[in-house]
Amino acid sequence: GDSVTQMEGPVTLSEEAFLTINCTYTATGYPSLFWYVQYPGEGLQLLLKATKADDKGSNKGFEATYRKETTSFHLEKGSVQVSDSAVYFCALSKAGANNLFFGTGTRLTVIP
Amino acid sequence: NAGVTQTPKFRILKIGQSMTLQCAQDMNHNYMYWYRQDPGMGLKLIYYSVGAGITDKGEVPNGYNVSRSTTEDFPLRLELAAPSQTSVYFCASNLGLAGSGWYEQFFGPGTRLTVL
Numbered sequence: 001g002d003s004v005t006q007m008e009g010p011v012t013l014s015e016e017a018f019l020t021i022n023c024t025y026t027a028t029g030y031p032s033l034f035w036y037v038q039y040p041g042e043g044l045q046l047l048l049k050a051t052k053a054d055d056k057g058s059n060k061g062f063e064a065t066y067r068k069e070t071t072s073f074h075l076e077k078g079s080v081q082v083s084d085s086a087v088y089f090c091a092l093s094k095a096g097a098n099n100l101f102f103g104t105g106t107r108l109t110v111i112p
Numbered sequence: 113n114a115g116v117t118q119t120p121k122f123r124i125l126k127i128g129q130s131m132t133l134q135c136a137q138d139m140n141h142n143y144m145y146w147y148r149q150d151p152g153m154g155l156k157l158i159y160y161s162v163g164a165g166i167t168d169k170g171e172v173p174n175g176y177n178v179s180r181s182t183t184e185d186f187p188l189r190l191e192l193a194a195p196s197q198t199s200v201y202f203c204a205s206n207l208g209l210a211g212s213g214w215y216e217q218f219f220g221p222g223t224r225l226t227v228l
Contacts, residue, residue, distance in 0.1 A: 004154065006154075036219075041221065042221055043116065043202060043204075043218075043219035043220045043221045043222060044155075044202065044204075044219040045219070046216045046217070049216075089154065089155070091154075099157050099160070099170065099171075100155070100157070100217060101154070102147075102154030102155040102156075103154050104152060104153055104154045105154060
């Protein structure tokens with residue numbers, strides 16, 4: 001079945017460090033891929049998305065590229081800030097369906 | 113807009129008790145969803161609704177019931193609570209299926225439920 005495998009956490013980085021959170025997926029067809037972020041005490045928010053192969057989603061300095069050949073959608077940011085501390089979820093949905101399949105989430109803590 | 117709201121924020125239940133988790137949205141979204149998030153796991157879909165009066169099961173529906181009498185509200189009912197239902201519950205909504213795109217799901221802040 002469809003699934004998302006996400007890098008285990010937690011991840012602790014110093015401010016201005018480079019961030020990579022790995023995400024790979026298993027799905028038939030052509031899923032859309034997403035990164036959601038959950039700040040402390042809040043619900044999940046869409047961070048970025050890509051709906052077809054080779055698309056790059058970007059938002060707030062974060063980027064992820066839909067790689068069909070490696071079935072991956074890794075999240076990157078060049079210079080993290082303390083305010084980026086949150087839990088990050090990779091997710092996919094299938095064409096014509098609204099159900100989201102989530103990874104387990106990766107907790108990021110950025111220290112000054 | 114308040115977006116998606118959920119009540120209560122926290123609740124402790126005893127085994128066998130019942131309760132209803134409330135969810136409301138003010139964005140006039142057709143589709144609404146209930147997810148649960150277990151520790152160290154991703155979110156899993158419990159039930160969803162494509163409009164008032166229409167609901168359907170998700171991945172993990174056992175032990176839950178839903179109803180959708182209005183566009184705005186989508187309550188989740190737990191009958192005979194069990195420890196396995198200890199989880200964080202998220203409600204979400206969106207406009208629905210999009211022919212050539214995808215409508216973002218908007219999430220509420222969650223309800224943390226403990227069954228002892």
